[in-house]
Amino acid sequence: MKIAIIGVGAMGSVYAALLADQGKHDVWAIDTWKEHVDAIREKGLRVEGASGDRTVRMNATTNPADVKDADLVIVATKYDGVGAAAKAALQIGKPDAPILAIQNGLGSADIVADVVGSKRIMLGVVGGFGASMKGPGHAHHNGMEFLRLGEMDGGMTPRLETVAEAWRKGGFKVLTFDDIHKMVWEKLICNCTYSGPCALTGLRVGEVQSNPSALSIAAACAHEAYQVARAKGITLDFDDPVRYVREFGQKIPGARPSMLLDHLAGRRAEVDNINGAIPREGAKVGIATPVNSVVVALLKAKESGFK
Template sequence: MAKVAIVGCGAMGSVYAALMVDAGHEVHAVTLWPDHAAAMDKNGLRCEGKSGDRTVPIHGTTTTDGIGICDLVIVATKAFDVEAAAKSCALLIGQHTVVQTIQNGLGSPEIAATVIDPDRIAIGVVGGFGASMRGPGHVHHNGMEMIRFGAFAGLPTQALQASAKIWESAGFKVALFTDVKQMVWEKLIMNVTFSGSCCTTGLTIGEVMADPDAWRVARGCAEEAIAVAMASGITLDVGDPIEHIRKLGGKIPDARPSMLLDWNAKRRCEIDAINGSIPRLGKPLGVPTPVNDTVVGIVKARERAMLLQG
Protein backbone atom coordinates (compact mmCIF):
# COMPACT_ATOMS: atom_id res chain seq x y z
CA MET A 1 0.00 0.00 0.00
CA ALA A 2 1.24 3.47 -0.89
CA LYS A 3 0.38 6.85 0.60
CA VAL A 4 -0.83 9.18 -2.12
CA ALA A 5 -1.91 12.83 -2.14
CA ILE A 6 -3.84 14.17 -5.10
CA VAL A 7 -3.57 17.95 -5.09
CA GLY A 8 -6.25 19.27 -7.40
CA CYS A 9 -8.93 16.64 -6.98
CA GLY A 10 -11.39 17.84 -9.60
CA ALA A 11 -12.92 15.59 -12.24
CA MET A 12 -9.75 13.86 -13.42
CA GLY A 13 -8.14 13.83 -9.97
CA SER A 14 -11.26 12.23 -8.53
CA VAL A 15 -11.06 9.37 -11.04
CA TYR A 16 -7.44 8.76 -10.03
CA ALA A 17 -8.36 8.95 -6.34
CA ALA A 18 -11.31 6.57 -6.49
CA LEU A 19 -9.45 3.84 -8.37
CA MET A 20 -6.38 4.13 -6.14
CA VAL A 21 -8.48 3.83 -2.98
CA ASP A 22 -10.25 0.84 -4.51
CA ALA A 23 -6.82 -0.76 -5.03
CA GLY A 24 -6.03 -0.41 -1.31
CA HIS A 25 -3.89 2.72 -1.24
CA GLU A 26 -4.15 5.49 1.35
CA VAL A 27 -5.31 8.48 -0.66
CA HIS A 28 -5.76 12.09 0.42
CA ALA A 29 -7.94 14.17 -1.91
CA VAL A 30 -7.14 17.90 -1.86
CA THR A 31 -9.61 20.18 -3.63
CA LEU A 32 -10.43 23.89 -3.64
CA TRP A 33 -14.14 23.02 -3.71
CA PRO A 34 -15.38 22.83 -0.07
CA ASP A 35 -18.64 21.11 -1.04
CA HIS A 36 -16.73 18.38 -2.89
CA ALA A 37 -14.38 17.82 0.06
CA ALA A 38 -17.32 17.70 2.50
CA ALA A 39 -19.28 15.26 0.33
CA MET A 40 -16.29 12.92 0.03
CA ASP A 41 -15.76 12.99 3.78
CA LYS A 42 -19.41 12.32 4.56
CA ASN A 43 -20.54 9.93 1.84
CA GLY A 44 -17.36 8.75 0.13
CA LEU A 45 -16.33 9.36 -3.49
CA ARG A 46 -18.46 7.84 -6.23
CA CYS A 47 -16.76 7.13 -9.57
CA GLU A 48 -18.76 5.73 -12.46
CA GLY A 49 -18.12 5.17 -16.14
CA LYS A 50 -15.57 3.16 -18.08
CA SER A 51 -14.06 1.60 -14.93
CA GLY A 52 -17.44 0.57 -13.48
CA ASP A 53 -19.40 2.12 -10.63
CA ARG A 54 -17.93 2.33 -7.15
CA THR A 55 -18.16 4.47 -4.03
CA VAL A 56 -15.04 4.51 -1.89
CA PRO A 57 -14.29 6.00 1.53
CA ILE A 58 -11.78 8.83 1.27
CA HIS A 59 -10.56 11.84 3.21
CA GLY A 60 -11.40 15.03 1.33
CA THR A 61 -9.77 18.29 2.36
CA THR A 62 -9.19 21.80 1.07
CA THR A 63 -5.59 22.01 2.33
CA THR A 64 -2.51 19.81 2.55
CA ASP A 65 -2.20 20.47 6.30
CA GLY A 66 -1.70 17.36 8.41
CA ILE A 67 -1.33 14.87 5.57
CA GLY A 68 2.40 14.29 6.08
CA ILE A 69 5.04 12.72 3.87
CA CYS A 70 3.67 10.75 0.90
CA ASP A 71 5.11 8.16 -1.45
CA LEU A 72 3.43 9.84 -4.40
CA VAL A 73 2.10 13.37 -4.86
CA ILE A 74 -0.03 13.99 -7.94
CA VAL A 75 -0.46 17.65 -8.89
CA ALA A 76 -3.63 17.55 -10.99
CA THR A 77 -4.69 21.20 -10.90
CA LYS A 78 -5.33 23.43 -13.87
CA ALA A 79 -2.16 24.84 -15.43
CA PHE A 80 -2.68 28.30 -13.95
CA ASP A 81 -2.87 26.86 -10.40
CA VAL A 82 0.33 24.79 -10.58
CA GLU A 83 2.59 27.28 -8.77
CA ALA A 84 0.26 27.60 -5.77
CA ALA A 85 -0.30 23.84 -5.68
CA ALA A 86 3.44 23.13 -5.81
CA LYS A 87 4.05 25.49 -2.89
CA SER A 88 1.35 23.72 -0.87
CA CYS A 89 3.13 20.37 -1.38
CA ALA A 90 6.24 21.24 0.66
CA LEU A 91 5.25 19.20 3.72
CA LEU A 92 4.18 16.21 1.59
CA ILE A 93 7.59 15.64 0.03
CA GLY A 94 10.25 13.46 1.64
CA GLN A 95 13.53 11.99 0.49
CA HIS A 96 11.85 9.34 -1.69
CA THR A 97 8.63 11.09 -2.72
CA VAL A 98 7.78 11.27 -6.43
CA VAL A 99 5.83 14.34 -7.54
CA GLN A 100 3.88 13.92 -10.76
CA THR A 101 2.59 16.99 -12.58
CA ILE A 102 -0.38 16.17 -14.82
CA GLN A 103 -1.74 19.11 -16.77
CA ASN A 104 -2.95 19.91 -20.24
CA GLY A 105 -0.75 22.00 -22.49
CA LEU A 106 2.81 23.16 -22.01
CA GLY A 107 4.83 24.74 -19.19
CA SER A 108 3.49 23.27 -15.96
CA PRO A 109 6.49 21.08 -14.99
CA GLU A 110 8.79 24.06 -15.48
CA ILE A 111 6.64 26.11 -13.13
CA ALA A 112 6.56 23.35 -10.51
CA ALA A 113 10.35 22.99 -10.74
CA THR A 114 10.80 26.56 -9.48
CA VAL A 115 9.30 25.40 -6.17
CA ILE A 116 10.00 21.66 -5.99
CA ASP A 117 13.34 19.87 -6.47
CA PRO A 118 13.38 19.10 -10.24
CA ASP A 119 14.91 15.70 -9.50
CA ARG A 120 11.73 14.67 -7.66
CA ILE A 121 9.40 15.56 -10.55
CA ALA A 122 7.85 13.30 -13.17
CA ILE A 123 5.93 14.76 -16.11
CA GLY A 124 2.62 13.04 -16.70
CA VAL A 125 0.09 13.13 -19.52
CA VAL A 126 -3.25 11.38 -19.62
CA GLY A 127 -5.92 11.22 -22.28
CA GLY A 128 -9.10 9.58 -23.42
CA PHE A 129 -10.92 9.99 -20.10
CA GLY A 130 -13.60 12.59 -20.75
CA ALA A 131 -14.05 13.07 -17.01
CA SER A 132 -16.73 15.33 -15.55
CA MET A 133 -18.18 16.12 -12.15
CA ARG A 134 -21.77 14.96 -11.71
CA GLY A 135 -21.97 16.74 -8.37
CA PRO A 136 -20.04 17.03 -5.09
CA GLY A 137 -18.47 13.66 -4.33
CA HIS A 138 -19.54 12.18 -7.70
CA VAL A 139 -17.45 11.87 -10.89
CA HIS A 140 -18.01 10.19 -14.27
CA HIS A 141 -15.52 9.25 -16.97
CA ASN A 142 -15.93 8.00 -20.54
CA GLY A 143 -12.61 6.19 -20.98
CA MET A 144 -9.14 5.29 -19.68
CA GLU A 145 -7.01 5.53 -22.80
CA MET A 146 -3.60 7.06 -22.02
CA ILE A 147 -1.32 7.32 -18.95
CA ARG A 148 2.30 8.29 -19.66
CA PHE A 149 5.17 9.44 -17.46
CA GLY A 150 8.76 10.53 -17.86
CA ALA A 151 11.38 12.10 -15.61
CA PHE A 152 11.51 15.89 -15.75
CA ALA A 153 15.19 16.06 -14.77
CA GLY A 154 17.12 13.61 -12.60
CA LEU A 155 14.37 11.47 -11.09
CA PRO A 156 15.86 7.95 -10.74
CA THR A 157 14.38 5.33 -13.05
CA GLN A 158 13.61 3.09 -10.08
CA ALA A 159 11.53 5.84 -8.45
CA LEU A 160 9.67 6.51 -11.70
CA GLN A 161 8.90 2.82 -12.08
CA ALA A 162 7.72 2.56 -8.46
CA SER A 163 5.28 5.42 -8.99
CA ALA A 164 4.00 3.78 -12.18
CA LYS A 165 3.26 0.57 -10.25
CA ILE A 166 0.87 2.49 -8.00
CA TRP A 167 -1.15 3.49 -11.04
CA GLU A 168 -0.97 0.02 -12.57
CA SER A 169 -2.24 -1.55 -9.33
CA ALA A 170 -5.34 0.66 -9.68
CA GLY A 171 -6.10 -0.61 -13.19
CA PHE A 172 -4.40 2.08 -15.29
CA LYS A 173 -2.18 1.14 -18.24
CA VAL A 174 1.06 3.11 -17.93
CA ALA A 175 3.83 3.77 -20.45
CA LEU A 176 7.15 5.30 -19.43
CA PHE A 177 9.02 7.60 -21.81
CA THR A 178 12.59 8.83 -21.98
CA ASP A 179 11.70 11.35 -24.72
CA VAL A 180 9.34 13.51 -22.66
CA LYS A 181 8.92 16.07 -25.44
CA GLN A 182 7.51 13.37 -27.69
CA MET A 183 5.28 12.19 -24.85
CA VAL A 184 3.90 15.65 -24.16
CA TRP A 185 3.40 16.65 -27.80
CA GLU A 186 1.60 13.44 -28.76
CA LYS A 187 -1.02 14.44 -26.16
CA LEU A 188 -0.86 18.14 -26.97
CA ILE A 189 -1.92 17.73 -30.60
CA MET A 190 -5.08 16.00 -29.36
CA ASN A 191 -5.80 18.77 -26.85
CA VAL A 192 -5.17 21.49 -29.42
CA THR A 193 -7.57 19.83 -31.86
CA PHE A 194 -10.57 19.58 -29.58
CA SER A 195 -10.17 21.96 -26.62
CA GLY A 196 -10.66 25.25 -28.40
CA SER A 197 -13.02 23.91 -31.06
CA CYS A 198 -15.36 22.27 -28.54
CA CYS A 199 -15.25 25.30 -26.26
CA THR A 200 -16.17 27.74 -29.03
CA THR A 201 -18.92 25.55 -30.54
CA GLY A 202 -20.33 23.83 -27.44
CA LEU A 203 -20.08 20.49 -29.25
CA THR A 204 -18.77 17.16 -27.99
CA ILE A 205 -15.68 15.60 -29.56
CA GLY A 206 -17.81 13.31 -31.75
CA GLU A 207 -20.02 16.20 -32.84
CA VAL A 208 -17.00 18.27 -33.85
CA MET A 209 -15.65 15.40 -35.96
CA ALA A 210 -19.06 14.90 -37.60
CA ASP A 211 -19.68 18.56 -38.46
CA PRO A 212 -17.75 19.69 -41.58
CA ASP A 213 -17.36 23.30 -40.44
CA ALA A 214 -16.37 22.47 -36.86
CA TRP A 215 -13.96 19.79 -38.06
CA ARG A 216 -12.33 22.21 -40.51
CA VAL A 217 -11.48 24.48 -37.55
CA ALA A 218 -10.37 21.59 -35.33
CA ARG A 219 -8.25 20.08 -38.08
CA GLY A 220 -6.68 23.46 -38.80
CA CYS A 221 -5.67 23.76 -35.14
CA ALA A 222 -4.17 20.27 -35.31
CA GLU A 223 -2.25 20.85 -38.54
CA GLU A 224 -0.67 24.01 -37.13
CA ALA A 225 0.37 22.17 -33.96
CA ILE A 226 1.89 19.37 -36.03
CA ALA A 227 3.78 21.92 -38.13
CA VAL A 228 5.19 23.59 -35.00
CA ALA A 229 6.21 20.19 -33.62
CA MET A 230 8.05 19.34 -36.86
CA ALA A 231 9.78 22.73 -36.95
CA SER A 232 10.85 22.18 -33.32
CA GLY A 233 12.34 18.75 -34.07
CA ILE A 234 9.72 16.93 -31.99
CA THR A 235 9.17 13.24 -32.76
CA LEU A 236 5.52 12.21 -33.20
CA ASP A 237 5.47 8.42 -33.35
CA VAL A 238 1.75 8.06 -34.10
CA GLY A 239 1.63 7.31 -37.83
CA ASP A 240 -0.57 9.81 -39.64
CA PRO A 241 -1.20 12.38 -36.86
CA ILE A 242 -4.65 13.41 -38.12
CA GLU A 243 -5.82 9.81 -38.36
CA HIS A 244 -4.36 9.20 -34.89
CA ILE A 245 -6.37 12.14 -33.53
CA ARG A 246 -9.57 10.94 -35.19
CA LYS A 247 -9.05 7.41 -33.88
CA LEU A 248 -8.61 8.59 -30.28
CA GLY A 249 -11.49 11.02 -30.60
CA GLY A 250 -13.68 8.27 -31.98
CA LYS A 251 -13.22 6.31 -28.75
CA ILE A 252 -14.80 9.09 -26.66
CA PRO A 253 -17.34 10.76 -28.98
CA ASP A 254 -19.58 11.90 -26.13
CA ALA A 255 -16.74 13.53 -24.19
CA ARG A 256 -16.58 17.26 -23.56
CA PRO A 257 -12.99 18.51 -23.14
CA SER A 258 -12.19 20.19 -19.84
CA MET A 259 -12.09 23.59 -21.54
CA LEU A 260 -15.74 23.27 -22.54
CA LEU A 261 -16.66 21.95 -19.08
CA ASP A 262 -14.92 24.94 -17.51
CA TRP A 263 -16.81 27.31 -19.82
CA ASN A 264 -20.14 25.64 -18.97
CA ALA A 265 -19.32 25.97 -15.25
CA LYS A 266 -18.31 29.64 -15.74
CA ARG A 267 -14.72 28.94 -14.69
CA ARG A 268 -11.45 30.19 -16.12
CA CYS A 269 -10.04 27.86 -18.79
CA GLU A 270 -6.58 26.76 -19.95
CA ILE A 271 -6.59 28.26 -23.45
CA ASP A 272 -3.15 29.88 -23.00
CA ALA A 273 -1.46 26.58 -22.08
CA ILE A 274 -3.15 24.60 -24.87
CA ASN A 275 -4.11 26.37 -28.12
CA GLY A 276 -2.18 29.47 -27.02
CA SER A 277 1.07 27.54 -26.88
CA ILE A 278 1.03 26.98 -30.65
CA PRO A 279 1.23 30.64 -31.77
CA ARG A 280 3.66 31.34 -28.92
CA LEU A 281 6.09 28.70 -30.18
CA GLY A 282 5.27 29.04 -33.86
CA LYS A 283 6.07 32.74 -34.19
CA PRO A 284 9.85 32.52 -33.53
CA LEU A 285 10.01 29.47 -35.80
CA GLY A 286 8.28 31.28 -38.64
CA VAL A 287 5.33 28.86 -38.61
CA PRO A 288 2.00 30.60 -39.31
CA THR A 289 -0.79 29.73 -36.87
CA PRO A 290 -3.88 31.71 -37.95
CA VAL A 291 -6.47 29.13 -36.88
CA ASN A 292 -5.15 28.78 -33.34
CA ASP A 293 -4.70 32.56 -33.13
CA THR A 294 -8.36 33.01 -34.01
CA VAL A 295 -9.62 30.32 -31.64
CA VAL A 296 -7.56 31.73 -28.77
CA GLY A 297 -8.91 35.23 -29.44
CA ILE A 298 -12.51 34.03 -29.45
CA VAL A 299 -12.16 31.98 -26.27
CA LYS A 300 -10.37 34.75 -24.36
CA ALA A 301 -12.93 37.38 -25.42
CA ARG A 302 -15.83 35.15 -24.35
CA GLU A 303 -14.08 34.32 -21.10
CA ARG A 304 -13.47 37.97 -20.24
CA ALA A 305 -17.13 38.80 -20.85
CA MET A 306 -18.26 35.85 -18.75
CA LEU A 307 -15.97 36.65 -15.82
CA LEU A 308 -17.03 40.33 -15.87
CA GLN A 309 -20.67 39.25 -15.63
CA GLY A 310 -19.96 37.45 -12.44
Protein backbone atom coordinates (compact mmCIF):
# COMPACT_ATOMS: atom_id res chain seq x y z
CA MET A 1 0.00 0.00 0.00
CA LYS A 2 1.22 3.51 -0.81
CA ILE A 3 0.69 5.64 2.29
CA ALA A 4 1.19 9.38 2.60
CA ILE A 5 1.49 10.88 6.08
CA ILE A 6 0.94 14.63 6.29
CA GLY A 7 2.46 15.89 9.54
CA VAL A 8 5.44 13.86 10.69
CA GLY A 9 5.98 15.20 14.18
CA ALA A 10 6.44 12.91 17.15
CA MET A 11 3.40 10.70 16.61
CA GLY A 12 3.55 10.99 12.83
CA SER A 13 7.15 9.79 12.96
CA VAL A 14 6.12 6.72 14.94
CA TYR A 15 3.43 5.98 12.37
CA ALA A 16 5.79 6.48 9.43
CA ALA A 17 8.70 4.43 10.73
CA LEU A 18 6.67 1.41 11.80
CA LEU A 19 4.49 1.39 8.69
CA ALA A 20 7.56 1.63 6.42
CA ASP A 21 9.84 -0.74 8.33
CA GLN A 22 11.09 -3.74 6.37
CA GLY A 23 9.31 -2.55 3.23
CA LYS A 24 5.84 -3.27 4.56
CA HIS A 25 4.44 -0.22 2.76
CA ASP A 26 5.62 2.54 0.42
CA VAL A 27 5.49 5.44 2.88
CA TRP A 28 5.87 9.13 2.12
CA ALA A 29 6.58 11.51 5.01
CA ILE A 30 5.37 15.07 4.40
CA ASP A 31 6.19 17.89 6.81
CA THR A 32 6.95 21.61 6.83
CA TRP A 33 9.97 21.15 9.16
CA LYS A 34 12.75 21.25 6.58
CA GLU A 35 15.55 20.10 8.90
CA HIS A 36 13.49 17.07 9.89
CA VAL A 37 12.72 16.18 6.28
CA ASP A 38 16.37 16.66 5.28
CA ALA A 39 17.50 14.33 8.11
CA ILE A 40 15.03 11.64 7.00
CA ARG A 41 16.30 11.89 3.44
CA GLU A 42 19.96 11.74 4.43
CA LYS A 43 19.98 9.23 7.29
CA GLY A 44 16.50 7.74 7.52
CA LEU A 45 13.92 8.19 10.26
CA ARG A 46 14.96 6.86 13.68
CA VAL A 47 12.26 5.84 16.15
CA GLU A 48 13.15 4.36 19.52
CA GLY A 49 11.20 3.36 22.59
CA ALA A 50 8.47 0.85 23.29
CA SER A 51 8.59 -0.61 19.77
CA GLY A 52 12.38 -1.01 19.78
CA ASP A 53 15.05 1.08 18.09
CA ARG A 54 15.03 1.32 14.31
CA THR A 55 16.14 3.64 11.54
CA VAL A 56 13.97 3.40 8.45
CA ARG A 57 14.57 4.74 4.98
CA MET A 58 11.58 6.33 3.25
CA ASN A 59 10.61 9.13 0.90
CA ALA A 60 10.27 12.51 2.59
CA THR A 61 9.32 15.94 1.29
CA THR A 62 8.16 19.39 2.33
CA ASN A 63 6.07 19.68 -0.84
CA PRO A 64 2.83 17.65 -0.97
CA ALA A 65 2.79 18.02 -4.77
CA ASP A 66 5.69 15.52 -4.88
CA VAL A 67 3.28 12.71 -3.91
CA LYS A 68 0.67 11.20 -6.20
CA ASP A 69 -1.80 8.30 -6.17
CA ALA A 70 -1.59 7.33 -2.51
CA ASP A 71 -3.86 4.48 -1.44
CA LEU A 72 -4.22 6.00 2.05
CA VAL A 73 -3.60 9.56 3.26
CA ILE A 74 -3.05 10.07 6.98
CA VAL A 75 -3.54 13.60 8.34
CA ALA A 76 -1.41 13.73 11.50
CA THR A 77 -0.76 17.46 11.77
CA LYS A 78 -1.67 19.53 14.77
CA TYR A 79 -5.06 21.20 14.77
CA ASP A 80 -3.88 24.43 13.16
CA GLY A 81 -2.49 22.55 10.18
CA VAL A 82 -5.53 20.41 9.42
CA GLY A 83 -7.15 22.73 6.87
CA ALA A 84 -4.08 22.92 4.65
CA ALA A 85 -3.47 19.19 5.07
CA ALA A 86 -7.02 18.40 3.92
CA LYS A 87 -6.52 20.39 0.72
CA ALA A 88 -3.21 18.61 0.11
CA ALA A 89 -4.83 15.23 0.74
CA LEU A 90 -7.17 15.76 -2.21
CA GLN A 91 -4.18 16.10 -4.54
CA ILE A 92 -2.12 13.31 -2.96
CA GLY A 93 -4.62 10.46 -2.80
CA LYS A 94 -6.31 8.42 -5.46
CA PRO A 95 -9.91 9.56 -6.11
CA ASP A 96 -11.30 6.84 -3.82
CA ALA A 97 -8.47 6.76 -1.27
CA PRO A 98 -9.62 7.07 2.35
CA ILE A 99 -8.31 10.01 4.34
CA LEU A 100 -7.56 9.14 7.96
CA ALA A 101 -7.60 12.02 10.44
CA ILE A 102 -5.66 11.36 13.67
CA GLN A 103 -5.54 14.34 16.02
CA ASN A 104 -6.00 15.08 19.68
CA GLY A 105 -9.27 16.63 20.71
CA LEU A 106 -12.34 17.46 18.69
CA GLY A 107 -13.06 19.21 15.42
CA SER A 108 -10.29 18.13 13.06
CA ALA A 109 -12.42 15.63 11.15
CA ASP A 110 -15.07 18.30 10.59
CA ILE A 111 -12.44 20.58 9.04
CA VAL A 112 -11.33 17.77 6.71
CA ALA A 113 -14.96 16.93 5.87
CA ASP A 114 -15.56 20.51 4.76
CA VAL A 115 -12.87 19.98 2.13
CA VAL A 116 -13.23 16.34 1.04
CA GLY A 117 -16.66 15.23 2.30
CA SER A 118 -17.37 12.90 5.19
CA LYS A 119 -17.60 9.74 3.06
CA ARG A 120 -13.84 9.81 2.42
CA ILE A 121 -12.91 10.19 6.08
CA MET A 122 -11.88 7.74 8.75
CA LEU A 123 -11.04 8.75 12.31
CA GLY A 124 -8.19 7.39 14.39
CA VAL A 125 -7.87 7.56 18.15
CA VAL A 126 -4.56 6.65 19.78
CA GLY A 127 -3.47 6.63 23.39
CA GLY A 128 -0.62 5.56 25.59
CA PHE A 129 2.24 6.31 23.17
CA GLY A 130 3.78 9.33 24.87
CA ALA A 131 5.81 10.38 21.83
CA SER A 132 8.33 13.21 21.63
CA MET A 133 10.95 14.49 19.21
CA LYS A 134 14.62 14.09 20.18
CA GLY A 135 15.74 16.12 17.19
CA PRO A 136 15.42 16.21 13.40
CA GLY A 137 14.92 12.67 12.11
CA HIS A 138 14.69 11.17 15.61
CA ALA A 139 11.55 10.39 17.64
CA HIS A 140 10.90 8.48 20.86
CA HIS A 141 7.78 6.92 22.34
CA ASN A 142 7.20 5.59 25.85
CA GLY A 143 4.31 3.23 25.18
CA MET A 144 2.40 1.44 22.47
CA GLU A 145 -1.24 0.85 23.23
CA PHE A 146 -4.19 0.61 20.87
CA LEU A 147 -5.03 2.44 17.68
CA ARG A 148 -8.81 2.71 17.32
CA LEU A 149 -10.26 3.22 13.85
CA GLY A 150 -13.71 3.94 12.48
CA GLU A 151 -15.59 5.51 9.58
CA MET A 152 -16.66 9.11 10.18
CA ASP A 153 -20.15 8.22 8.91
CA GLY A 154 -20.22 5.03 10.98
CA GLY A 155 -20.50 1.38 10.08
CA MET A 156 -18.10 -1.52 9.60
CA THR A 157 -16.88 -1.46 6.00
CA PRO A 158 -14.47 -3.61 3.96
CA ARG A 159 -12.14 -0.64 3.45
CA LEU A 160 -12.02 -0.04 7.21
CA GLU A 161 -10.70 -3.57 7.69
CA THR A 162 -8.22 -3.06 4.83
CA VAL A 163 -6.81 0.05 6.50
CA ALA A 164 -6.75 -1.67 9.90
CA GLU A 165 -4.78 -4.57 8.44
CA ALA A 166 -2.25 -2.16 6.92
CA TRP A 167 -1.57 -0.78 10.41
CA ARG A 168 -1.37 -4.26 11.91
CA LYS A 169 1.39 -5.11 9.42
CA GLY A 170 3.32 -2.24 11.00
CA GLY A 171 3.07 -3.84 14.42
CA PHE A 172 0.21 -1.71 15.76
CA LYS A 173 -2.55 -3.12 17.92
CA VAL A 174 -5.71 -2.07 16.13
CA LEU A 175 -9.39 -2.09 17.08
CA THR A 176 -12.20 -1.11 14.71
CA PHE A 177 -15.48 0.47 15.80
CA ASP A 178 -18.92 0.93 14.32
CA ASP A 179 -19.17 4.25 16.23
CA ILE A 180 -15.73 5.85 16.54
CA HIS A 181 -17.17 9.08 17.96
CA LYS A 182 -17.60 7.41 21.34
CA MET A 183 -13.87 6.71 21.43
CA VAL A 184 -13.09 10.30 20.37
CA TRP A 185 -15.06 11.62 23.33
CA GLU A 186 -13.63 9.14 25.81
CA LYS A 187 -10.13 10.30 24.87
CA LEU A 188 -11.20 13.95 24.82
CA ILE A 189 -12.45 13.68 28.41
CA CYS A 190 -9.02 12.40 29.48
CA ASN A 191 -7.19 15.01 27.41
CA CYS A 192 -9.07 18.00 28.77
CA THR A 193 -8.64 16.66 32.32
CA TYR A 194 -4.86 16.81 32.20
CA SER A 195 -3.83 18.93 29.21
CA GLY A 196 -5.02 22.34 30.38
CA PRO A 197 -4.25 21.91 34.10
CA CYS A 198 -0.77 20.49 33.37
CA ALA A 199 0.04 23.30 30.94
CA LEU A 200 -1.08 25.92 33.46
CA THR A 201 0.73 24.47 36.47
CA GLY A 202 3.77 22.80 34.89
CA LEU A 203 2.88 19.60 36.72
CA ARG A 204 3.05 16.09 35.29
CA VAL A 205 -0.08 13.91 35.27
CA GLY A 206 0.79 12.12 38.52
CA GLU A 207 1.63 15.40 40.21
CA VAL A 208 -1.78 16.79 39.30
CA GLN A 209 -3.36 13.69 40.81
CA SER A 210 -1.47 14.13 44.08
CA ASN A 211 -2.07 17.88 44.37
CA PRO A 212 -5.56 18.56 45.83
CA SER A 213 -5.85 22.03 44.30
CA ALA A 214 -4.79 20.95 40.81
CA LEU A 215 -6.88 17.79 41.03
CA SER A 216 -10.03 19.76 41.86
CA ILE A 217 -9.65 21.72 38.60
CA ALA A 218 -8.81 18.62 36.56
CA ALA A 219 -11.78 16.68 37.96
CA ALA A 220 -14.13 19.58 37.20
CA CYS A 221 -12.86 19.67 33.61
CA ALA A 222 -13.63 15.96 33.31
CA HIS A 223 -17.09 16.29 34.82
CA GLU A 224 -18.06 19.12 32.47
CA ALA A 225 -16.82 17.21 29.42
CA TYR A 226 -18.78 14.16 30.51
CA GLN A 227 -21.98 16.19 30.91
CA VAL A 228 -21.56 17.68 27.44
CA ALA A 229 -20.99 14.24 25.90
CA ARG A 230 -24.14 12.89 27.54
CA ALA A 231 -26.18 15.87 26.37
CA LYS A 232 -24.95 15.25 22.82
CA GLY A 233 -26.16 11.65 23.00
CA ILE A 234 -22.68 10.10 23.04
CA THR A 235 -22.76 6.60 24.54
CA LEU A 236 -19.86 6.21 26.97
CA ASP A 237 -18.66 3.05 28.70
CA PHE A 238 -18.50 4.64 32.18
CA ASP A 239 -20.75 6.65 34.47
CA ASP A 240 -18.13 8.08 36.85
CA PRO A 241 -15.88 10.42 34.84
CA VAL A 242 -13.63 11.34 37.76
CA ARG A 243 -12.87 7.71 38.51
CA TYR A 244 -12.33 7.07 34.80
CA VAL A 245 -9.75 9.84 34.37
CA ARG A 246 -8.07 8.96 37.67
CA GLU A 247 -7.51 5.37 36.49
CA PHE A 248 -6.27 6.66 33.15
CA GLY A 249 -3.81 9.02 34.82
CA GLN A 250 -2.49 6.32 37.13
CA LYS A 251 -1.10 4.52 34.07
CA ILE A 252 1.02 7.51 33.00
CA PRO A 253 2.02 9.41 36.16
CA GLY A 254 5.26 10.76 34.69
CA ALA A 255 3.72 11.96 31.45
CA ARG A 256 3.77 15.56 30.28
CA PRO A 257 0.80 16.18 27.94
CA SER A 258 1.64 17.68 24.57
CA MET A 259 0.04 20.97 25.61
CA LEU A 260 2.53 21.26 28.48
CA LEU A 261 5.43 20.36 26.18
CA ASP A 262 4.34 23.06 23.75
CA HIS A 263 4.20 25.66 26.53
CA LEU A 264 7.58 24.63 27.88
CA ALA A 265 8.94 25.27 24.38
CA GLY A 266 7.15 28.62 24.14
CA ARG A 267 4.75 27.37 21.48
CA ARG A 268 1.00 27.88 21.23
CA ALA A 269 -0.79 24.61 21.93
CA GLU A 270 -3.92 22.80 20.74
CA VAL A 271 -6.17 24.64 23.17
CA ASP A 272 -9.17 25.16 20.89
CA ASN A 273 -9.72 21.49 20.08
CA ILE A 274 -9.08 20.11 23.59
CA ASN A 275 -10.24 22.20 26.56
CA GLY A 276 -11.65 24.75 24.13
CA ALA A 277 -13.90 22.12 22.55
CA ILE A 278 -15.88 21.67 25.77
CA PRO A 279 -17.35 25.22 26.00
CA ARG A 280 -17.94 25.24 22.24
CA GLU A 281 -19.87 21.95 22.25
CA GLY A 282 -21.51 22.73 25.57
CA ALA A 283 -23.04 25.89 24.12
CA LYS A 284 -24.70 23.82 21.40
CA VAL A 285 -26.54 21.63 23.94
CA GLY A 286 -27.14 24.15 26.72
CA ILE A 287 -24.54 22.84 29.18
CA ALA A 288 -22.51 25.39 31.16
CA THR A 289 -18.77 24.71 31.29
CA PRO A 290 -17.32 27.41 33.57
CA VAL A 291 -14.15 25.57 34.63
CA ASN A 292 -13.03 24.65 31.12
CA SER A 293 -13.89 28.18 30.02
CA VAL A 294 -11.63 29.68 32.69
CA VAL A 295 -8.86 27.18 31.89
CA VAL A 296 -9.04 28.17 28.22
CA ALA A 297 -8.96 31.88 29.05
CA LEU A 298 -5.89 31.40 31.26
CA LEU A 299 -4.14 29.31 28.61
CA LYS A 300 -4.82 31.96 25.97
CA ALA A 301 -3.56 34.68 28.30
CA LYS A 302 -0.37 32.69 28.91
CA GLU A 303 0.14 32.10 25.19
CA SER A 304 -0.24 35.81 24.41
CA GLY A 305 3.33 36.18 25.67
CA PHE A 306 4.67 33.57 23.23
CA LYS A 307 6.29 34.66 20.00
